[in-house]
Amino acid sequence: MSPIDFVTAGLMFLGAFFGMIAGVGIVRMPDLYMRMQSATKAGTLGILCIVLAAATHFQTADVVIKASLTLLFLGGTAPIASHLIARAAYDSGVELWSKTRDDRGSTGRPAVHEAVDEGADAEGSGDSGTKA
Amino acid sequence: MIPEGGDPGHWLFIITSSVLALGVAASLVRLVQGPTLADRVVALDLIGFLLLGVLAAFSIVTQRPSVLFVVVVAALILFLGTAAFAIYLDRRWKQ
Numbered sequence: 739m740s741p742i743d744f745v746t747a748g749l750m751f752l753g754a755f756f757g758m759i760a761g762v763g764i765v766r767m768p769d770l771y772m773r774m775q776s777a778t779k780a781g782t783l784g785i786l787c788i789v790l791a792a793a794t795h796f797q798t799a800d801v802v803i804k805a806s807l808t809l810l811f812l813g814g815t816a817p818i819a820s821h822l823i824a825r826a827a828y829d830s831g832v833e834l835w836s837k838t839r840d841d842r843g844s845t846g847r848p849a850v851h852e853a854v855d856e857g858a859d860a861e862g863s864g865d866s867g868t869k870a
Numbered sequence: 871m872i873p874e875g876g877d878p879g880h881w882l883f884i885i886t887s888s889v890l891a892l893g894v895a896a897s898l899v900r901l902v903q904g905p906t907l908a909d910r911v912v913a914l915d916l917i918g919f920l921l922l923g924v925l926a927a928f929s930i931v932t933q934r935p936s937v938l939f940v941v942v943v944a945a946l947i948l949f950l951g952t953a954a955f956a957i958y959l960d961r962r963w964k965q
Contacts, residue, residue, distance in 0.1 A: 747882055750927055754889035757920045761893025764900045764916055773900070774912050781919040784893075785945075788886075788926040792938060795930050804938040808926075808945055815949035819915065822956035827908035830963035 746795040753787030756780050769835035770827055778820040782812055883931040890920045890927075911955045918948040 763776025786809055793805035834840075894917055901913040922941050929937035 746930065750882060750886045750930065751889075753923055754886045754927075757890045757893040757923050758896075759893075760916055761896030761920070764913060765896045770906060770908055770912070773909065777897070777912050777916040777919075781916050784890075785919055785923045785926065788923045788930075789938075789941065792926055792930050792935075796935050798935065801935045801938060804935070804942055807942050808938070811942065811945045811949070815945070816919075819949050819952035819956065822953055823908055823911055823915075823959070826956045826959035826963065827906065830908075830959060832906050832908055 742794060742797075746791045749787050749791035749794065753784045753791065756784035756787060760784060769838070770832050771824060772835070774820055774824055778816050782816045785812060877931070880931050883927055886927045887924050890923050893920050908959060911952065911959070914955075915948065915952050918944070918951075922948070 757780070760777050760780035763780060764773050767773040767776055789805045789808045793802050796802075897913040897916045897920070901910050901917070904910045904913060922944055925937060925944070926941050929935060929941070
C-alpha cells in the first residue's frame with residue numbers, strides 16, 4: 739500500500755469518470771457535431787488517464803514505452819478520425835442544431851448552406867464572397 | 871492495495887469497469903436510436919475507446935503488462951475502422 743498505489747487508483751477512477759462523462763455527452767448533446775466533440779475529447783482523456791495509471795503502476799521501461807505509444811497513437815488518430823467523420827457528415831447534409839448561430843454571413847464569408855450549394859458550380863467563375 | 875497475485879475480482883477493477891460500463895450503456899442507446907449513420911459510427915467509436923480503458927484497467931489489476939500490447943494494436947485498428955466508415959459516408963454522398 740505504497741503512495742504510488744493511490745496515484746494509480748486515482749488515475750484509474752479519473753479515467754473511468756471521463757469515460758462516463760463521454761457517454762453522458764453522447765446521449766444528451768443535441769447535435770451530431772456536439773456529440774462527436776464530447777465523445778472524442780472526453781473519451782481520449784479517459785483512456786489516457788488509465789494508460790498513465792498503468793505506467794505509474796508498473797514503472798518498467800517496456801510498460802512506459804507501450805503507454806507512450808498508446809498516448810501517441812490515440813492522441814494523433816482520434817482527432818483525425820473525428821475530423822473525417824465530421825467532414826463526411828457535413829458534406830452529406832447532416833443538420834446543425836436549430837439554435838446554432840451561423841455568423842459567417844456577417845464577416846464577409848459565404849454562409850454555410852450557400853457554400854455547400856454553390857461550391858460545385860461557382861468555382862470557375864470566382865466566387866466573390868470569399869474576397870470581401 | 872493492488873494484490874500481487876492478480877485478482878480480476880478486485881474492487882478497483884470492479885469500480886472502474888462498472889463506471890466505464892455506464893458509458894458503454896449510454897453509447898449503446900445512441901447506437902440504437904441515432905438518427906443518422908454518422909451518429910452510429912461515433913457511438914461505435916466511443917464503445918471501442920471505453921473497452922480499451924477496461925482492457926488497460928484489467929492489465930493493471932491482474933499484473934499483466936503484456937496486455938497493454940493489445941491496447942496499442944486495438945487503438946490503431948479502431949482508427950482504421952473509423953476512417954473506413956468516414957470514407958464510406960463520403961463515397962455514399964458523392965453517388
